[in-house]
Amino acid sequence: MAAQKNEKMEAIVSLTKRRGFIYQGSDVYGGLSGTWDYGPLGVALKRNIMQLWWKLFVDSRDDMYGVDAAILMNQKVWQASGHVDTFVDPLCEDTVNKRRYRTDHILKDNGIDPTGMTMQQMDVAIQEHGVKSPDGNPLSESRTFNMMFTTHVGPVADEKSVSYLRPETAQGIFTNYKNVVDSFYPDLPFGLAQQGKAFRNEISPRDFIFRTREFEQMEIEYFVHPDKGQESFESLLADIHSFLDLLGLPKEAVHELEVPAEDRAHYSKRTIDIEYDFPIGREELLGLAYRTDFDLSNIQRVSGKNMEYNVKGTNEKFVPHVIEPSFGVERALMAVISAAYTEDEVNGEKRIFLKFPEHLAPVKYAISPLLKNKPELVEKAREVYAILKKKHGNVMWDDNGNIGKRYRRQDEIGTPYCVVVDFDSLEDGTVTIRDRDTTEQKRISIDDL
Amino acid sequence: MAAQKNEKMEAIVSLTKRRGFIYQGSDVYGGLSGTWDYGPLGVALKRNIMQLWWKLFVDSRDDMYGVDAAILMNQKVWQASGHVDTFVDPLCEDTVNKRRYRTDHILKDNGIDPTGMTMQQMDVAIQEHGVKSPDGNPLSESRTFNMMFTTHVGPVADEKSVSYLRPETAQGIFTNYKNVVDSFYPDLPFGLAQQGKAFRNEISPRDFIFRTREFEQMEIEYFVHPDKGQESFESLLADIHSFLDLLGLPKEAVHELEVPAEDRAHYSKRTIDIEYDFPIGREELLGLAYRTDFDLSNIQRVSGKNMEYNVKGTNEKFVPHVIEPSFGVERALMAVISAAYTEDEVNGEKRIFLKFPEHLAPVKYAISPLLKNKPELVEKAREVYAILKKKHGNVMWDDNGNIGKRYRRQDEIGTPYCVVVDFDSLEDGTVTIRDRDTTEQKRISIDDL
Numbered sequence: 001m002a003a004q005k006n007e008k009m010e011a012i013v014s015l016t017k018r019r020g021f022i023y024q025g026s027d028v029y030g031g032l033s034g035t036w037d038y039g040p041l042g043v044a045l046k047r048n049i050m051q052l053w054w055k056l057f058v059d060s061r062d063d064m065y066g067v068d069a070a071i072l073m074n075q076k077v078w079q080a081s082g083h084v085d086t087f088v089d090p091l092c093e094d095t096v097n098k099r100r101y102r103t104d105h106i107l108k109d110n111g112i113d114p115t116g117m118t119m120q121q122m123d124v125a126i127q128e129h130g131v132k133s134p135d136g137n138p139l140s141e142s143r144t145f146n147m148m149f150t151t152h153v154g155p156v157a158d159e160k161s162v163s164y165l166r167p168e169t170a171q172g173i174f175t176n177y178k179n180v181v182d183s184f185y186p187d188l189p190f191g192l193a194q195q196g197k198a199f200r201n202e203i204s205p206r207d208f209i210f211r212t213r214e215f216e217q218m219e220i221e222y223f224v225h226p227d228k229g230q231e232s233f234e235s236l237l238a239d240i241h242s243f244l245d246l247l248g249l250p251k252e253a254v255h256e257l258e259v260p261a262e263d264r265a266h267y268s269k270r271t272i273d274i275e276y277d278f279p280i281g282r283e284e285l286l287g288l289a290y291r292t293d294f295d296l297s298n299i300q301r302v303s304g305k306n307m308e309y310n311v312k313g314t315n316e317k318f319v320p321h322v323i324e325p326s327f328g329v330e331r332a333l334m335a336v337i338s339a340a341y342t343e344d345e346v347n348g349e350k351r352i353f354l355k356f357p358e359h360l361a362p363v364k365y366a367i368s369p370l371l372k373n374k375p376e377l378v379e380k381a382r383e384v385y386a387i388l389k390k391k392h393g394n395v396m397w398d399d400n401g402n403i404g405k406r407y408r409r410q411d412e413i414g415t416p417y418c419v420v421v422d423f424d425s426l427e428d429g430t431v432t433i434r435d436r437d438t439t440e441q442k443r444i445s446i447d448d449l
Numbered sequence: 450m451a452a453q454k455n456e457k458m459e460a461i462v463s464l465t466k467r468r469g470f471i472y473q474g475s476d477v478y479g480g481l482s483g484t485w486d487y488g489p490l491g492v493a494l495k496r497n498i499m500q501l502w503w504k505l506f507v508d509s510r511d512d513m514y515g516v517d518a519a520i521l522m523n524q525k526v527w528q529a530s531g532h533v534d535t536f537v538d539p540l541c542e543d544t545v546n547k548r549r550y551r552t553d554h555i556l557k558d559n560g561i562d563p564t565g566m567t568m569q570q571m572d573v574a575i576q577e578h579g580v581k582s583p584d585g586n587p588l589s590e591s592r593t594f595n596m597m598f599t600t601h602v603g604p605v606a607d608e609k610s611v612s613y614l615r616p617e618t619a620q621g622i623f624t625n626y627k628n629v630v631d632s633f634y635p636d637l638p639f640g641l642a643q644q645g646k647a648f649r650n651e652i653s654p655r656d657f658i659f660r661t662r663e664f665e666q667m668e669i670e671y672f673v674h675p676d677k678g679q680e681s682f683e684s685l686l687a688d689i690h691s692f693l694d695l696l697g698l699p700k701e702a703v704h705e706l707e708v709p710a711e712d713r714a715h716y717s718k719r720t721i722d723i724e725y726d727f728p729i730g731r732e733e734l735l736g737l738a739y740r741t742d743f744d745l746s747n748i749q750r751v752s753g754k755n756m757e758y759n760v761k762g763t764n765e766k767f768v769p770h771v772i773e774p775s776f777g778v779e780r781a782l783m784a785v786i787s788a789a790y791t792e793d794e795v796n797g798e799k800r801i802f803l804k805f806p807e808h809l810a811p812v813k814y815a816i817s818p819l820l821k822n823k824p825e826l827v828e829k830a831r832e833v834y835a836i837l838k839k840k841h842g843n844v845m846w847d848d849n850g851n852i853g854k855r856y857r858r859q860d861e862i863g864t865p866y867c868v869v870v871d872f873d874s875l876e877d878g879t880v881t882i883r884d885r886d887t888t889e890q891k892r893i894s895i896d897d898l
Contacts, residue, residue: 017628017632018632019632020628020629020632020633023625023628025518025519025521025522025523026519026522026523026525026526026624027624027625027628028624028625028627028628028748028752028754029523029525029526029529029624029751029752030523030525031523032519032521032522032523032602032612033602033603034602035519035521035522036519037516037517037518037519037621037624037625037628038516038517038518039514039516039625039628039629039632040514040515040516040629040632040633042517043515043516043517044515046517047503047515054496055842059842059843060838060839060842062838062846065488065489066489066492066493066496067486067487067488067489067492068486068487068491068492068495069474069486069487070474070475070481070484070485070486070663071646071648071663072474072481072484072598072648072662072663073474073475073481073484074474074475074478074479074480074481076475076478076479077475077478080478091604100604100605145604149521149600149601149602150600150601151598151599151600151614152598152599152650153481153482153483153598153650153662154482154549154650154652155540155549155594155650155652156549163481165600165614172486175475175476175477175478175486176472176476176477176486176488178477179469179472179476179477179486179488180469180488180489183467183468183469183488183489184469184489197520197646199520199521201601201602201603201604203603203604213521213602214519214520214521299477302478303477303478305477389509389511390509393504393508393509394508397511
């Protein structure tokens with residue numbers, strides 16, 4: 001089963017590169033580990049996912065406000081949030097060739113579950129089980145490694161000028177809570193939503209776009225009255241499932257993991273990880289966390305500014321509680337592609353196609369003349385193309401190779417409909433439209449497209 | 450005139466903060482110089498500008514392909530492009546308090562034009578004119594300062610692990626040229642387009658969002674046959690002007706500066722800077738540069754990979770030439786807000802409003818009940834709100850204060866239409882609709898909204 005799963009993952013990596021979805025970052029120079037670049041179809045798919053999210057969680061709601069904070073922030077943000085001290089991974093070293101590894105990954109790769117272990121317990125486990133490095137050498141004791149990328153802002157590189165590439169977008173929301181309340185004074189509950197890049201200096205990035213050093217997040221901090229947290233938690237959980245449905249993820253591959261108290265952050269009243277059956281196994285797709293007043297209280301303490309919310313028309317004041325739905329764009333993208341990837345057989349030949357939901361497909365219609373060397377067919381097909389392009393935008397002209405090859409290519413990029421203009425089209429104004437999923441073809445009038 | 454201009458700039462900075470467009474980055478912790486955060490209305494306006502650009506330059510065209518490269522790239526990218534060696538600013542120091550300044554800015558602030566001066570010539574000018582630091586102290590000789598932010602990727606911080614926050618999105622396009630050609634083999638001319646963050650460690654960020662340390666670019670590299678460069682240059686220039694028209698920028702405030710040969714990069718055959726009359730003066734809004742084969746040839750030399758394009762069905766091979774239209778989102782945003790900012794007088798009172806083009810306005814309709822304590826008015830207004838929200842998305846409920854205050858607030862955020870539901874609405878199904886620019890009100894049927 002593991003072998004079969006890896007085969008699917010490899011097939012996806014290969015298809016997405018070949019067809020212009022996803023390339024290794026800095027590919028032409030031999031790459032930069034943990035970074036990925038998006039080609040024309042990858043960009044289109046990613047934009048469709050991100051815009052769907054924004055429409056669902058921001059534009060169509062009355063209780064959500066968008067923000068967009070800078071990636072570089074005052075270092076106090078990460079001191080207050082605890083990231084400077086505690087955003088660390090355990091790191092051990094091959095004592096011979098000095099290669100470094102995440103201790104928890106080394107354990108997992110050796111069939112030992114590191115969940116809940118302290119760093120010391122991991123080191124003990126390595127000793128007890130005689131775990132070696134992937135090159136067969138002894139491993140050093142672990143030390144902590146902060147996963148934030150460090151840089152310096154301004155002309156002097158010293159302690160004062162240290163800044164970090166944000167490891168999450170969430171803090172860019174919390175630091176703007178007061179600004180938004182001052183500008184809009186929204187009633188509780190209300191949410192601030194943000195999409196943007198985040199960075200983690202992963203020691204061992206892996207599993208394609210699942211664990212990368214640079215990624216895109218879609219996060220909401222939903223501010224609630226301290227008595228109403230559970231209610232909003234439930235309603236946001238339902239909204240998350242609606243979004244996952246729209247991504248075309250099969251319900252049976254989506255799992256809620258209620259994180260037990262001992263595994264939650266100390267401030268969290270409740271956390272649900274939404275896991276998905278990726279080709280690499282069941283892994284976290286997104287999280288929903290009840291963070292209480294932890295973040296705003298930290299900001300209040302360190303900045304000295306009052307973060308209390310005053311309920312309109314009353315004297316009631318408190319630091320609001322927060323529910324945080326946190327999505328990773330690349331993980332959503334990987335789930336969408338994994339769910340869409342399908343192999344079947346057509347006329348005795350193996351076929352690969354991506355059965356994206358229509359509203360996510362990078363290309364909705366591909367338009368072809370039956371023969372590219374017949375000017376009258378090309379002219380008519382160009383007309384049809386122009387009409388659909390103007391109407392839908394995401395329409396592709398495709399006259400390369402014979403019709404069979406075109407279908408094959410459009411199947412691989414997940415185009416729901418291929419439209420072919422033939423000699424009958426010139427006579428009666430109809431075209432052939434071919435359905436990606438059933439491969440069925442039927443004739444319809446150009447006007448009905 | 451200068452004072453008046455600064456007044457307008459200050460009024461814009463104040464309005465955009467108060468109304469939830471733009472806040473200082475890391476505001477709650479005293480800020481981080483050169484960074485800005487976008488509030489709900491700023492995000493909406495920025496998204497509208499960026500989506501308009503994408504629609505115009507990518508989705509509606511047959512010759513454009515989107516890409517989205519990682520911000521962190523292999524350091525060879527910036528060695529090959531020349532940024533490691535030459536992306537520098539001249540930096541001088543107050544010899545008493547050790548504060549550092551950009552030498553060219555110090556000269557400009559003292560009425561001396563540094564255009565075309567070498568660093569040595571700037572130092573001579575400082576001596577000759579007796580220029581002092583803003584604190585009145587002598588200035589040191591200048592040295593060069595690289596404007597790229599530096600970080601380290603992976604667990605070891607050494608020369609090999611150095612990476613940079615990209616100072617432009619362009620190189621993320623060039624490095625994907627071959628990937629896209631391999632996936633799609635488009636006919637020449639074709640363009641690759643990207644939107645994304647870029648970072649420059651400016652010594653003295655200033656002028657609101659005009660010169661910042663973190664900003665968003667929209668860039669196209671348009672690949673052409675070496676004989677056809679001028680033609681594509683002209684046609685892209687026309688496309689740029691169409692975009693600026695759609696931003697609502699008055700034609701008389703937009704200027705083409707044909708950069709003379711001696712001021713162009715050595716590889717550039719032609720460069721036009723599009724300048725705009727900002728409140729801070731006439732400054733660069735965007736650039737259009739004919740970069741010849743400079744970038745692809747560098748990549749070919751350093752990577753050893755062939756960057757030649759083979760014209761389909763022929764033996765003709767060459768490294769394509771490139772035309773680069775390069776837009777800054779924040780500068781476009783600042784131009785849009787500056788162009789929209791208007792003061793007039795209504796009934797003897799001063800009024801401020803933002804006359805955004807309708808397709809860019811963050812809020813298109815504001816819906817109010819005439820009186821918020823009349824449940825039947827509120828109910829009817831909520832109905833109207835729900836209809837318009839579903840249809841347009843960018844619709845705001847506004848029942849704070851009296852109608853006059855609501856109009857004032859909506860004027861300041863640039864809402865084209867305010868809709869008021871009153872007692873007549875309950876009788877005859879009409880509402881009052883008020884025009885932002887003329888302040889005229891008329892009654893129309895709810896169905897006609």
